Amino acid sequence: MLNQWLLIGILAISTYLSRLIGVVFMARQKMSPSLRLYFNYVPIAIIAALLVKQIFVPTDGQLTISLPVLIGCISTAVAIKITRLFLPSVVIGIVVGLLVRYFLI
Amino acid sequence: MIQKKETIKTACMEALPLALAIATYGLSYGVLATQVKFSLLTAVSMSVFVFSGSAQLVTVAMLAGGASLISVLLTVILLNLRNLLYGAALAEGLAPAKKWTALLAFGISDEPFVLATSRFKKVGPDPLYFAIVTGMFYIAWILAAFFGALIGNQLDPQKWGLDLAFPVTFAALLVPGxxxxxxxxxxxxxxxxxxxxxxxxxxxxxxxxxxxxxxxxxxxxxxxxxxxx
The missing domain is CATH 1.10.287 (Helix Hairpins)
Incomplete structure (x- = not known):
């Protein structure tokens, strides 16, 4: 419980500082376009890494593919490509993942 | 005065569709936060004090994977680097707010950056526009987290496949981009x-x-x- 508040406090401060420093101190400096691009690519790299970590789960020191997660993610990816709707796509992925869990494994 | 009204109206109209999108992410965040043992209070508090979709969603997903406090913090710092860019780009447009700029800075993130840069290009500096847009996003973000956490608390995670909600949410965030x-x-x-x-x-x-x-x-x-x- 204490840890959650500690976490919230630390994240709140570090996130606010990143916003404030940008407005107050970085404004007059020319930032290189490369750095700009690099920063913009960071979130997608982190999201991809998170996905890998959730699809390949360590069991007894070995990596195994979680089929419900993998197939659920693919379903969501296809759904959002077609519908462009966030929540329905998430729900579709969960439902497909659940079906895989109960019927295939 | 008329100009002010016009600004408020434009800001609301332009922010509304994005506020709805933000609410759907916020709903997911709220549900996911309860899956890593956040209470209704702590889940909503994180939205109130941090107010960052990417930082909060990545945090709960990392906690679900058993990450430590320090690796969560380092990852969030890395994620937040782009706020430096946004702040730098928005500084001129927010400058008329003077000492209130520090408060407005709290609202800097992906969506307000996109809206505000195009607004500043059109009409020049306009802190009021930025304040209204981010204010709407803030309310949407907090309310959505509240309802998400409320729903998440009621559901049995395994039965409803909420453990699947983590990867699937990230797939939905990644693919459109x-x-x-x-x-x-x-x-x-x-x-x-x-x-x-x-x-x-x-x-x-x-x-x-x-x-x-x-x-x-x-x-x-x-x-x-x-x-x-």
């Missing part, structure tokens, strides 16, 4: 790097940070190559 070689290259590189790191040491604490640092270099390289070709 996959446009252009550099971005796709970054994602492919990130996938390979993360898989290698996990293969070498399953459950690796550093996978996300190292991938977040290295994979964007591949995107940068691809961007340069396409531009110079």
């Amino acid at each position: 996959l446009k252009g070689k550099p971005v796709i290259g970054t994602v492919l590189a990130a996938t390979v790097i993360a898989m290698v790191l996990e293969y070498l040491k399953p459950g690796n604490e550093l996978t996300i940070i190292i991938t977040g640092l290295l994979a964007p270099l591949v995107g940068l390289y691809l961007h340069r190559r396409t531009n110079h070709a």
Whole structure:
């Protein structure tokens, strides 16, 4: 419980500082376009890494593919490509993942 | 006065569709937060004090994977680097707010940046516009977190497949942005790097940070190559 508040406090401060420093101190400096691009690519790299970590789960020191997660993610990816709707796509992925869990494994 | 009214009206109209989108992310965040043992109070508090979709969603997903406080913090710092860019780009447009700028800075993130830069280009500095847009996003974000956490608390995670909600949410966040070689290259590189790191040491604490640092270099390289070709 204490840890959650500690976490919230630390994240709140570090996130606010990143916003404030940008407005107050970085404004007059020319930032290189490369750095700009690099920063913009960071979130997608982190999201991809998170996905890998959730699809390949360590069991007894070995990596195994979680089929419900993998197939659920693919379903969501296809759904959002077609519908462009966030929540329905998430729900579709969960439902497909659940079906895989109960019927295939 | 008339001008002010006009600004308020425009800001509301332009922010509303995005506020709805933000609410759907917020709903997911709220549900996911309860899956890593956040209470209604702490889940909503995080939205009140942090107010960052990417930072909060990544945090709960990392906690679900058993990450430590320090690796969550380092990853969030890495994620937040782009706020420096946004702040720098928005500074001139927010300048008339004077001492209130420090307060407005709290609202800097992806969506307000997009809206405000196009507004400032059109009419020049306009802190009021920014304040209304971010205010609407803030309310949407907090309310959505509240309802998400409320729903999450009522459901049995295994039965409803809420453990599946983490990866699936990230797939939904990732896929719409996959446009252009550099971005796709970054994602492919990130996938390979993360898989290698996990293969070498399953459950690796550093996978996300190292991938977040290295994979964007591949995107940068691809961007340069396409531009110079």
